[in-house]
Amino acid sequence: xxxxxxxxxxxxxxxxxxxxxxxxxxxxxxxxxxxxxxxxxxxxxxxxxxxxxxxxxxxxxxxxxxxxxxxxxxxxxxxxxxxxxxxxxxxxxxxxxxxxxxxxxxxxxxxxxxxxxxxxxxxxxxxxxxxxxxxxxxxxxxxxxxxxxxxxxxxxxxxxxxxxxxxxxxxxxxxxxxxxxxxxxxxxxxxxxxxxxxxxxxxxxxxxxxxxxxxxxxxxxxxxxxxxxxxxxxxxxxxxxxxxxxxxxxxxxxxxxxxxxxxxxxxxxxxxxxxxxxxxxxxxxxxxxxxxxxxxxxxxxxxxxxxxxxxxxxxxxxxxxxxxxxxxxxxxxxxxxxxxxxxxxxxxxxxxxxxxxxxxxxxxxxxxxxxxxxxxxxxxxxx
Numbered sequence: 001x002x003x004x005x006x007x008x009x010x011x012x013x014x015x016x017x018x019x020x021x022x023x024x025x026x027x028x029x030x031x032x033x034x035x036x037x038x039x040x041x042x043x044x045x046x047x048x049x050x051x052x053x054x055x056x057x058x059x060x061x062x063x064x065x066x067x068x069x070x071x072x073x074x075x076x077x078x079x080x081x082x083x084x085x086x087x088x089x090x091x092x093x094x095x096x097x098x099x100x101x102x103x104x105x106x107x108x109x110x111x112x113x114x115x116x117x118x119x120x121x122x123x124x125x126x127x128x129x130x131x132x133x134x135x136x137x138x139x140x141x142x143x144x145x146x147x148x149x150x151x152x153x154x155x156x157x158x159x160x161x162x163x164x165x166x167x168x169x170x171x172x173x174x175x176x177x178x179x180x181x182x183x184x185x186x187x188x189x190x191x192x193x194x195x196x197x198x199x200x201x202x203x204x205x206x207x208x209x210x211x212x213x214x215x216x217x218x219x220x221x222x223x224x225x226x227x228x229x230x231x232x233x234x235x236x237x238x239x240x241x242x243x244x245x246x247x248x249x250x251x252x253x254x255x256x257x258x259x260x261x262x263x264x265x266x267x268x269x270x271x272x273x274x275x276x277x278x279x280x281x282x283x284x285x286x287x288x289x290x291x292x293x294x295x296x297x298x299x300x301x302x303x304x305x306x307x308x309x310x311x312x313x314x315x316x317x318x319x320x321x322x323x324x325x326x327x328x329x330x331x332x333x334x335x336x337x338x339x340x341x342x343x344x345x346x347x348x349x350x351x352x353x354x355x356x357x358x359x360x361x362x363x364x365x366x367x368x369x370x371x372x373x374x375x376x377x378x379x380x381x382x383x
Contacts, residue, residue, distance in 0.1 A: 007240020
């Protein structure tokens with residue numbers, strides 16, 4: 001029986017679920033050292049053909065080093081990198097079937113848009129008639145036909161980004177590498193361009209690998225995300241799985257907001273468990289706790305939007321209920337974020353959607369309130 005997906009799924013594409021699927025890109029026990037510094041530490045990763053994969057992590061986690069090794073700009077100290085079954089060791093960057101779009105775009109300022117796109121094709125010795133046809137195709141693809149004769153300084157940031165994308169795609173690489181490609185764009189344009197990238201990748205049926213530190217960007221564009229930390233991959237999963245079922249405190253805290261309750265597993269019943277939280281002075285009941293052992297230390301993690309807030313104590317139900325006091329409120333327009341004091345030094349965040357313009361009795365500062373959440377709303381973390 002097929003595995004039930006977690007979270008919205010934008011396309012029926014999951015070759016990693018097929019045990020017979022052959023990876024298109026493979027990092028096999030790859031290590032990269034710069035002197036005494038280990039940038040990538042014995043790392044293995046499989047990426048599949050037509051996948052949009054994101055390497056996500058903070059500065060210095062090793063994500064850009066991984067991409068540069070795949071492109072051929074860095075050489076692994078140990079291990080192998082394979083592309084479509086071919087070991088890339090010893091193959092120079094210009095002979096690899098990959099192309100990289102850099103954060104800076106690196107456009108030639110003295111060349112027109114069409115000349116920038118054609119540059120790599122001319123370097124490869126492609127006939128002039130074919131170059132013109134390919135450039136025209138790329139201009140249509142990125143919707144820049146009216147700007148073909150302009151130079152980079154005559155374009156907006158979003159247009160320059162499209163020129164760089166068209167130039168990267170013109171040689172029809174097997175893999176497109178995107179190094180923080182949208183970092184220079186403003187928020188609205190970045191969101192629009194993310195959707196354009198997704199559509200483009202699916203239309204071209206190409207493999208895209210993006211490096212980013214932006215969680216929202218990775219969650220938006222990628223089929224799967226590799227969360228990286230100090231040269232290691234902490235979790236590889238779909239955006240929904242990363243968000244809803246993080247495998248560690250690091251991943252839970254790195255992706256979005258999270259409430260963590262530390263304690264000890266006091267009771268286990270098949271797939272359910274009870275965790276005694278010292279700060280709360282009470283038990284938390286968890287449905288679908290996974291493999292945990294009574295007496296072990298653990299943490300319960302729950303996202304703020306899954307926490308309900310009310311002035312009246314909820315009726316007994318399949319839920320956990322704790323008292324608190326409103327400490328602060330952040331009104332964000334579409335949602336309000338409540339910071340609830342549950343102990344002298346502990347607060348919990350609850351997100352409430354502002355679905356109506358007016359409320360009869362708004363919950364405000366210093367109110368004594370009740371927090372509640374369903375037993376299956378969070379996850380147990382043991383590492």
